[in-house]
Amino acid sequence: xxxxxxxxxxxxxxxxxxxxxxxxxxxxxxxxxxxxxxxxxxxxxxxxxxxxxxxxxxxxxxxxxxxxxxxxxxxxxxxxxxxxxxxxxxxxxxxxxxxxxxxxxxxxxxxxxxxxxxxxxxxxxxxxxxxxxxxxxxxxxxxxxxxxxxxxxxxxxxxxxxxxxxxxxxxxxxxxxxxxxxxxxxxxxxxxxxxxxxxxxxxxxxxxxxxxxxxxxxxxxxxxxxxxxxxxxxxxxxxxxxxxxxxxxxxxxxxxxxxxxxxxxxxxxxxxxxxxxxxxxxxxxxxxxxxxxxxxxxxxxxxxxxxxxxxxxxxxxxxxxxxxxxxxxxxxxxxxxxxxxxxxxxxxxxxxxxxxxxxxxxxxxxxxxxxxxxx
Numbered sequence: 079x080x081x082x083x084x085x086x087x088x089x090x091x092x093x094x095x096x097x098x099x100x101x102x103x104x105x106x107x108x109x110x111x112x113x114x115x116x117x118x119x120x121x122x123x124x125x126x127x128x129x130x131x132x133x134x135x136x137x138x139x140x141x142x143x144x145x146x147x148x149x150x151x152x153x154x155x156x157x158x159x160x161x162x163x164x165x166x167x168x169x170x171x172x173x174x175x176x177x178x179x180x181x182x183x184x185x186x187x188x189x190x191x192x193x194x195x196x197x198x199x200x201x202x203x204x205x206x207x208x209x210x211x212x213x214x215x216x217x218x219x220x221x222x223x224x225x226x227x228x229x230x231x232x233x234x235x236x237x238x239x240x241x242x243x244x245x246x247x248x249x250x251x252x253x254x255x256x257x258x259x260x261x262x263x264x265x266x267x268x269x270x271x272x273x274x275x276x277x278x279x280x281x282x283x284x285x286x287x288x289x290x291x292x293x294x295x296x297x298x299x300x301x302x303x304x305x306x307x308x309x310x311x312x313x314x315x316x317x318x319x320x321x322x323x324x325x326x327x328x329x330x331x332x333x334x335x336x337x338x339x340x341x342x343x344x345x346x347x348x349x350x351x352x353x354x355x356x357x358x359x360x361x362x363x364x365x366x367x368x369x370x371x372x373x374x375x376x377x378x379x380x381x382x383x384x385x386x387x388x389x390x391x392x393x394x395x396x397x398x399x400x401x402x403x404x405x406x407x408x409x410x411x412x413x414x415x416x417x418x419x420x421x422x423x424x425x426x427x428x429x430x431x432x433x434x435x436x437x438x439x440x441x442x443x444x445x446x447x448x449x450x451x452x453x
Contacts, residue, residue: 082448083364083397084332084417088121090129090453092327096310097133099323100289104304108297111137111159111282113307115145120370120440121311121328122449124152129451130310131156137178139305143168146177159204159238163214169193178202178237182216184224187234194233203228204238204280207267209260211244218267229276238280238303239271246288247315247434257288261295268300287315313425313436328440329419330370330447334383334411336362337403346400347392352377358404363415366397370442371417374431382421383409 100110112135113119118126127138127149138154139161140146146158159178166189172179173193181187181203194201205224208215216224221239228236241264245253264283271277277300284296286309296304308315312326338360346352346360354360363381367373371394379390379399383406392400403409418424424439433439 080448082446084330084369084447085450086121086328086330086418086443086447087450087452088125089327090125090451092312092325093126093129093310094133096312096324096327097130097135099320100304100306100310101134103293103320104297107302109136109280109303111135111139111303111305112310113139113161113305114149115139115141115161116437116441119307119311119437120443122451123148124154125449125451127154128152137303139307140177143171143175143177146175147171150176157202157237163206170197173197173199173201178204180204180206181224181228182206182208182214182221184220184227187224187228187231191231191233200233200235202235202237204240205236205278207239207241207264209241209263209283210256211242213242215241218263221267222270225271225276225278226274236276236278238282239268239278240280240282240303240305243283243285243288246285246291249291249316254291257292258295261292265300272300286310290314290316290318290321308435308437311440315435326419326424328424330417330443331419332363332365332415332417334361334403334409334413334415335364337411338362347376348395349393352392354402356404358402359409360391361401361403361409361411363399363401363417364397365417365447366395366399368396369444369446370439371399372427372431372439372442375427378430379427380422382416382419383413385421387421 112130114123114127117123138158141162160180205221206215207221228234246257280303281300282303284304286306289304314321340354340358342356344354365371373394376393380387386406388401388403390399391402416422424436427439428436
């Protein structure tokens with residue numbers, strides 16, 4: 079292994095436990111699609127996907143064709159759904175790759191069918207429906223038209239239909255009402271497709287928080303798949319007693335590389351954003367915003383050393399941060415520093431930078447941070 083300055087350690091045993099907890103909750107009738115987009119939320123797509131496939135997930139979700147190809151080249155065999163819309167310029171690659179492709183327009187459906195015919199292939203597609211996210215997907219009436227058209231295209235196999243929640247993580251009454259409206263709108267569409275005999279085999283709307291907070295609504299009736307992402311990585315956005323066994327699978331560490339003893343009144347870092355109020359021991363950690371230490375943590379972030387919190391002081395540099403260890407006398411060069419983990423939860427870091435989602439912290443981890451997988 080090449081030398082590295084920071085390491086993300088991923089606990090695959092805990093990942094399997096998280097998957098088992100969700101599987102026990104939903105049973106075998108409900109399929110589990112595990113999103114591993116954005117390099118598995120910073121955990122490393124191939125390593126996580128290989129472990130999750132062994133643990134029994136049914137599908138993987140990715141954002142684009144390149145992410146799908148990475149998994150296929152690594153030997154992943156279970157179905158993969160490209161969750162986002164694809165560029166029409168990539169249509170030949172999409173048809174060649176063994177994946178489910180998201181559709182949200184008739185134009186794209188016809189282009190896929192034409193390319194599939196040219197290549198002599200049959201392509202799996204899933205129709206995405208906009209029930210209130212307003213970001214992409216076909217409006218319900220348009221989705222009905224698309225499903226009718228696909229049923230007449232022998233080159234396309236419609237394996238599923240899905241929608242996406244806008245605020246399922248929220249426990250505010252008005253947001254809960256909006257989420258239930260999304261479910262109702264989607265249910266009406268599914269009922270119409272069923273009545274016409276063109277209901278796709280897979281129907282899903284629930285992300286992690288949608289599954290936890292609206293479990294009965296999204297796992298009964300027409301629904302037979304869920305898409306728990308951040309939940310399986312160990313961070314329930316909405317908690318219930320049954321989610322207690324679900325724990326984070328990642329911790330990130332680095333090491334102290336230098337120590338400076340600075341007199342009272344010394345400035346630290348770019349922009350002189352911190353000035354010591356006493357004689358201080360300031361250590362340097364060889365990670366920065368290029369590694370995923372978000373610059374908003376300047377003068378607010380913390381790390382853990384010898385089981386105690388130490389504040390980040392001064393600006394976050396590209397490759398380094400400075401930490402005040404004056405109150406941790408045993409800290410010395412070479413000591414391990416926890417950046418994310420049990421003592422420095424990713425949820426807390428997200429709150430410090432004003433982020434609603436833990437994924438903001440996790441997906442910031444760069445390729446410079448080595449990924450190590452343990453069982």
